[in-house]
Amino acid sequence: MSHELLDALAKMGFWLALLLQVTPIMLWVERRAPAMMQDRLGPNRVGPFGFFQAIADVGKFVFKEDFEPATANRGLYLLAPMLALVPCMTTYLVLPFGPELEVAGRTILSVVIDSDSGVFVFLALASLGVYSLVLAGWASNNKWSMMGAIRASAQMISYELALTLAVVAALVPAGSLNLQRVVEQQMDDRLLGFLPAWGVFVQPLGFLVFLVAMFAETNRLPFDLPEAESELVAGYHTEYGSMRMAFFFMGEYMNMAVLSALAATLYFGGWSLPGLDLTQYSGIVPGLLGMGILWAKIGLFLFLYVWVRWTFPRFRYDQLMRLGWKILLPLSIVNLVVVAVLVISGRI
Amino acid sequence: MSSEFTALLLGDSITRWVFFPTLAAIPLLFMRRAPTAAIKWYGLVVSLIELFFLVTFALAHWDGAGMVVKDPVFSWIELPGLAIVYEVGIDGISLPLVLLTGLLLPIVLLGSWKGIERHWSGYVLSMLLLTTGILGALVALDLFLFYVFWEVMLIPMYLIIGIWGGERRIYAAVKFFLFTMAGSLLMLIAILWMGWTYGQLAGTWSFRYEDLLLLDLPLAHQTWLFAAFALAFAIKVPMFPFHTWLPDAHVEAPTGGSVILAGILLKLGTYGFLRFALPFFPHAADRLAPWLLVLAVVGIIYGALVAWVQVDLKKLVAYSSIAHLGFVMLGIVACNLVAWQGALLQMVNHGLSTGALFLMVGMLYDRRHTKKFEDFGGLAKVIPWFAIFFVFSALASVGLPALNGFVGEFLILLGSYQAGYRWFTVIATSGVILAAVYLLKMVQETLWGPLTKEENRHLPDLSAREVAALLPLCAFMLWIGVAPKPFLEPSRPALAAVLESYRDRLAGPIADQPTLAISAPGQARVPTFLAASARRESTGPQP
Amino acid sequence: MELAIFIVFAVTALVSSIVVVAHRSPVHSTLSLVVTLLATAGLFILLGSPFLAALQVLLYTGAILVLFLFVIMLLNIQRERASSARSPLQTWGALVGAFVLAGAVSRLLWDAHAESVAPPLTETFVSLRGVADQLFTTYLLPFEMIGLLLLLAVVVAGWVAKRVRAEADEESAE
């Protein structure tokens, strides 16, 4: 096997090892954090601070009976949960996590696929996520599932537009689809002499759009209409249980993480930290540091998810659509135009 | 082109009154939801304005003995080697029919007031388009243009029958359309052939009336072309045996449609013979005259006989039209000034009297929703004014002296007898007897006798509107009958001129192959429209 | 290696495309088409245009086919019944015609290009920048027009779907 392949496998393993931890940790955070916010205890019996509660939950998922509805479309019913993992298990490939590494005399890029079309590939693969929901809803042969699936697909298609446009705007200053370039651009430039040229400072509007669209894309509150338990039982995964249910959870949290990573990369300098030059280290240390920085930012975003979840109520469906089409989309276009004008005029 | 056309529209021109109804129809497109009364009044006012235009035009261009007016000619469709011009003109032959059209239009609208219950805007629209088609066909002097107008007439009539007709309206409308279309397509071929022949001889195609009159064709060509024209016109007239569309069309058509159909549309057939078929192909016409005469005379007798045994009022009147138009055809084919005068007058007469009869049948239908004789009888007691008008019109149709029908028939028969067609005339004259038979039968079964049907006991008599529709018609019937001279005089010079040129050409040799006559000065081949001295142009822009 | 990848993708595309055509359930057809398109995207990468591959995935599978699926679910279209109305003439005519066409075209293409060898891939051919340069210079006008077309399509699609509903409402109101 070639070195490249080995390198790639190593990097992927690195990524996966971290990504897979997101779900259990988030399960715990999702319980403890709101409890904190609402001045109550939350799960605190299993392990310190109830930390092992997550493990218990996973165990519960694993050991529950694998149940299939009799009238479900079996093949697709089984396929759907797996598809839920497709976006999150693929998209990280284009996310950079550090500067070029010099290891054993070889230059190793701290990104799995260094492609011109980086973000493009990210978006393309992310767009496949909707299949999981749609198929789950349809194959379950249950009207709640169906409704949830329809809502989910409509919602995801709608917000994908705003999301993509926001991403495009974020790419404009770097002039590249390669996320490594984007990070480097944010790292190198300064705004007003002191501020790092993070996307969030350059185009706060774009970030806002991206943030909202990101919430919607991951079906999180206040956009969790596809699984609104008060209306649709549990939406597209109503008929799912045990491990298959867990897959949807995993998919959701990993998606959140991956999108958070993208957000961090586009708007918060990615693996970079102002005032910290990672290239001063040698070996794989910059990569490890970069990954650490990146994950720190991801963690903030994930906390934001939880925070928002317990702060905002759910939108109505028409409000959702109106927000997506009539507010976010125009805003993202405005943002794109503004950024483009700024770039052309050389302000950035 | 469009600027010339616009200028003509605005000027005191033929074009103006030809296209005014169409222009006035445009607002109707946007009046679909307007109240019916508004549309009715709009239509009536437009038709009266049109009548005003026609009358003032006729008066303004009247030169004491006749009138020949032409709009400035301009090119309409220009292709290499083919120029189709927009050329319209009016002379004594088309004048009576044009005025009749103008007169009938408001009357038709008045007569339809109650009978038409749906889609008034469409109805008025159709009527106005139809008017343009008719007027255009009557004044077109380019055969291509004529054909266009000829077909324009077809469609509104088709709609009128098909939309506002009776129970079997679709059948009748399709029958009407197919009959007419079949004939006119042959005519189109003939027109194209003539244009092509002209092109072969003169270098460029032309469909102008005066150009095509210069064509001298061999007898075989003439015969075929004449047959094509004659078929188109004969179907329109209609002559036996192409008449069966007429009763169906009339019976199913709404009152207004019947009046226009009988009053004017049929006349386009006879007009076509007079204007086109005979002058273009004199030798063929002469050769085929006996056949046409046979058909005309058969039509007279046949129409009368069949009318006699009808059980439906409207069908009776429809068949009577066949008989009456048979007289007109007899007069036209006779090729004699008296006969032609009579024929032209008879066209007008038929429009008046049969129009009135159809109107009144429609009024009866409005009241009773039936047209069968068995449902009537003894109506004279209930609706005396109706009875007066009905008998009056029926008698005019019978051809009672001192009413209009007599003048026309008398002149036709006199002329055709004078022209030498004695036995045809004698047989045709017997149609006079049959006319009395069937029309008196109609009057008898409708008006006289005991009142047998209880439903008829309380029929309302004519309203002021209905009287307003009928009175002008009856006034003209009486006027023409008592003093026909003012109605005969305007067309006499035109007829005489056409007849003269027809006779001249007939006397001339038959060409071996198509040739183009060089119109020498003084040679009156196209008497009415070629002679520049006799022509006055309407005040359009000079081309 | 490349050949192996090609064969994998080609076979996947062929098989899934047959499933697209043959499967009675529109959902399965759609999903098969997704597979076909993904396989084709792979072939695009092999052909040196990752951009097209990404576009194919983003646009076709990510948007268009989701739309299909969405509509299928919206209209709740069940599998086609093997109805008696299916005409054998139509089926066999199509099959024979397609085979003839496939045979003829393949033969022609094979005759023409059996010996053709593609030039080696160059950096510029593959690079996104090259694509972008050409797209925004030579093909700017078509590009803009495509944008217009899409806008129009969105408007029209919305209008068509909405208008029918309005009419249906009117009907039911009557």
Added chain:
Amino acid sequence: MNALELLWLIPLLPFAGAAVNGILVRNSQKGLATAVGIGAPGLSLLVALAALWQYSTTRPGETIQQAVYVWTTGGFSVDIAFRLDPLSAVMTFVVTLVGFLIHVYSVGYMGHEPGYRRFFAFMNLFMGAMLLLVLGANYLVMFVGWEGVGLCSYLLIGFYFEEEFPPYAGKKAFVVNRIGDFAFLVGLFALFATFGTLDFAGIEAQVLADPASATAPYVFGFSVAGFVTLCLFIGAVGKSAQIPLYVWLPDAMAGPTPVSALIHAATMVTAGVYMVARSNILYQLAPEISTVVAVVGAATAIFAATIGLAQNDIKKVLAYSTVSQLGYMFLAAGVGAYVAAIFHLATHAFFKALLFLGSGSVIHAMGGEQDMRKMGGLRRHLPWTYRTFLVGTLAISGVPLLAGFFSKDAILAGAWERSPALWAIGLVTAGLTACYMLRAVLMTFFGKFRGTKEQAHHLHESPAVMTVPLGILAVGAVVAGYAGKIPFTHLDWLGGFFAPVIAVIPGHEAQAGHHGLALEALLVSASIAAAGIGLLVAWRIWGRNRGLDGGSAWAARFPRIHHLLENKYFVDEIYDRIVVRPLAAIARACWKVVDILIIDGALHVGAFVTEMTGDLGRFSTTGNVRNYALYFFAGVLILFWWMIF
């Protein structure tokens, strides 16, 4: 003021009266209707009398022509023109005078009818048309009047339009008349084609200038004059109810009695005679047609007289009598005795109008009953009616010194000259006339009353407005005869007055009929004898208060003849069988077979073939897009194949 220039007023006044009464006056305005209805013909009578007075005193024998306006121009040019000459003068006199009297009578007779106003409008219209007919200066104007009177006849016969029969009778009259008019028209065409004019004067001048032009062979072995006169005569046959077109006249009695008197006895029906007399120049040139006229006249005379013998309806008797008398006139015209024809026309107008009005008075009194079998003994109740009716009967019977005697005698004398056979027929007819007329008098006025009690109770003499005209007409019936030729003398005012009318054509002079005194005596006594025998026979059968028995006895003796006569020789039925029904069958065949079956059938076959072709073709258009796509695909394949290989 020159009354001769007011000729146009004579027809116009009644027309105006008709228009006013018809359109302006309302049904309720009875007095106004009367004033207009009587006034218009009255004024017309005054104008006519003034004009005639002036004419006969200042310009007797001349022809006065007056053009009113130009009717048509162009190839056929004719004026609306009036002509006053002795012939039209006499006719105008008769028409206006008798017409006026009948109008006056009608005021009483029609007094209670709901259609009073309408009646006078129609009557005035008739007067106008009739005057147009007699005053017209050319055949066209004459024809206008000719048809106009026909129209009025139609309207007035059908006056009681709410009943079943009168409108039918009116229609019959009009249609039968139209048959004659058809021939009349053809005659006019031939005339115009030959002479280029329809003017009486113009034609006369041309014929006089060149008689050969009129005798030139024309068609079917007829000369021009022959053809024209034949056609005109057929026209006259229709209008004047001669064989074979007389059938309408008896039915025309369905109209009110004054109408029968005016139109169907005194004036309109005699228009044919007037026309023949007016065209005498042509008839003289067509002796064979004149013979036809005479024979038809004689045949009609005796034929109708026999029918008259067996009729029981008083008006039917008079109707057949009229037919018979008209035949007499045609006999006269046919044998060339035009003066006698017009003479008889005039006298007949008086006494037949008198008889009809008398019968009207009877019917009035009987409450509408017309059957003589239900009358009888009325002379006591209706003295004036009886007296005047008797005068009329005697006059028509040819009792010496009354009008009928002189005019009949003149006709018989003329007939004798041409052919003794015609004379014999005329003589027998005279006898029959006397017989059936006296029969009518006896059945009506003598014997016992046979009607109902109610009728007997209501019997009353008519008011003066009816009896006075009766009296005046009775006077006319007595004295009118003296205007003509008086036997055994040379007194012949009418003959002298008429001389200019009877054309004298070079080479065609009629041999002057100056028979000897003996012959004249023989002829006169024969006619007196015929009248006497007729009256005697009638008295023997129906007289002496026998009531109906005498007639019944005779009927029983000759049942077949009686049956035949009573049913008018079944002529109506025969016509119905051989003309009307076959024609209707043909018409129905034309409609159902030719129109619907053959023409429309062929059409529908064509349509069916087209439709079938389309049906076959439409299997390819399944409406299924996939099929179309397959066609498209096949087309692509074919194109592909064609392009590549």
Added chain:
Amino acid sequence: MSVPIAWYLVLAAALFCIGTVGALTRRNGIAIFLSIELMLNAANLTLAAYSRLLDDRTGQMVVFFALAVAAAEAAVGLALFIAIYRLRRTIDLNRINLLRW
């Protein structure tokens, strides 16, 4: 070992014909639509293959545009299907035979 371009072309032809069969034999309107997309995709493949063969990016451009147009087409087409379905409660083309006779 590099793959001969002819293989791509033949594969595209095969896909195209499979799509054709689908378009002609399926009754479900959406299935037909899918088949048409398949045909379109085959065409795209051909274009890309020729682009590679000729080393000319024009083919890719055309594919780009074709994809965009396909998106528009899908949007409008599916809207029409929705409309038809609302009117007729089916998108079985055997029953949508408005063009029939």
